[in-house]
Amino acid sequence: MTKAGFSALVVTLMPDFFPGPLGQSLAGEAMAKGAWSLGVKDIRDHGRGRHRAVDDTPAGGGPGMVIRADVLAEALDAAIPADDPRPRLLMSPRGRVFDQKMARKLAEGPGVILVCGRFEGIDERVIETRGLEEVSIGDYVLSGGELAAQVVLDAVIRLLPGVMGGEGSDIEESHEQGLLEYPHYTRPRLWEGREIPEVLTSGNHAAIAKWRRAEAERVTRERRPDLGAKLPPPAPAKKPRPGTKKHAPRGDKPDDLV
Ligand code: SAH
Numbered sequence: 448m449t450k451a452g453f454s455a456l457v458v459t460l461m462p463d464f465f466p467g468p469l470g471q472s473l474a475g476e477a478m479a480k481g482a483w484s485l486g487v488k489d490i491r492d493h494g495r496g497r498h499r500a501v502d503d504t505p506a507g508g509g510p511g512m513v514i515r516a517d518v519l520a521e522a523l524d525a526a527i528p529a530d531d532p533r534p535r536l537l538m539s540p541r542g543r544v545f546d547q548k549m550a551r552k553l554a555e556g557p558g559v560i561l562v563c564g565r566f567e568g569i570d571e572r573v574i575e576t577r578g579l580e581e582v583s584i585g586d587y588v589l590s591g592g593e594l595a596a597q598v599v600l601d602a603v604i605r606l607l608p609g610v611m612g613g614e615g616s617d618i619e620e621s622h623e624q625g626l627l628e629y630p631h632y633t634r635p636r637l638w639e640g641r642e643i644p645e646v647l648t649s650g651n652h653a654a655i656a657k658w659r660r661a662e663a664e665r666v667t668r669e670r671r672p673d674l675g676a677k678l679p680p681p682a683p684a685k686k687p688r689p690g691t692k693k694h695a696p697r698g699d700k701p702d703d704l705v
Pocket of ligand 1: 537582591
């Protein structure tokens with residue numbers, strides 16, 4: 448951890464995957480500014496024999512290969528000082544599912560160590576002895592932890608101080624308050640017969656805020672009942688929601704156009 452700012456270390460068999468997309472756009476610019484830095488440790492540096500073998504067959508039989516405990520532990524010990532304060536996450540479909548709260552917590556810390564599995568995964572004893580916390584990016588199986596590590600880093604980097612544009616531009620986003628975000632619109636005002644909801648062009652900021660909150664709650668209830676369960680019950684339907692003119696569905700007759 449030489450530089451100030453958020454310091455990430457990725458431990459991987461695929462060092463060429465990095466920085467990959469994290470070297471572009473928002474994350475890449477943030478890296479150039481020194482808001483975060485990236486170290487990459489190649490597990491194969493500690494491979495065994497002429498072919499630098501890193502894996503072996505699973506004890507007890509079965510398909511695939513497993514990353515050896517001795518090889519991976521050596522790689523971790525060589526790259527991570529004993530007093531390193533950064534959380535050590537193992538990318539793993541068995542892990543706790545990564546979410547915005549975890550991203551925010553990581554962004555508040557000094558950095559993160561991300562260990563990427565390959566093949567069938569890694570020897571369980573390394574998880575136990577090196578204090579690795581298993582983190583999944585969702586209920587599906589990838590061929591390696593590298594894309595998962597990039598997903599985690601991308602979500603964290605955009606939350607680092609000074610990385611995103613306007614202050615507070617992330618506060619209303621999906622998952623920040625247990626809500627999905629309200630719909631967005633921009634120019635042109637009338638497009639293919641569909642108007643921007645009137646309230647959004649009214650200049651009435653209180654009405655806009657109210658509409659957005661109501662829309663965020665509606666979208667959350669409709670799409671994610673698991674999140675919506677935490678919301679207060681919907682207000683009893685009175686008039687149509689302000690500014691939510693029914694938009695002509697695709698293929699409607701031209702006389703429906705505004
Ligand atoms: N045999 C394992 C899957 C191994 S996939 C199992 O059934 O649990 C190979 C590697 O890809 C894993 O070691 C892990 O690092 C990564 N990986 C796969 N799916 C992932 C996910 N959903 N989230 C995070 N990492 C994942």
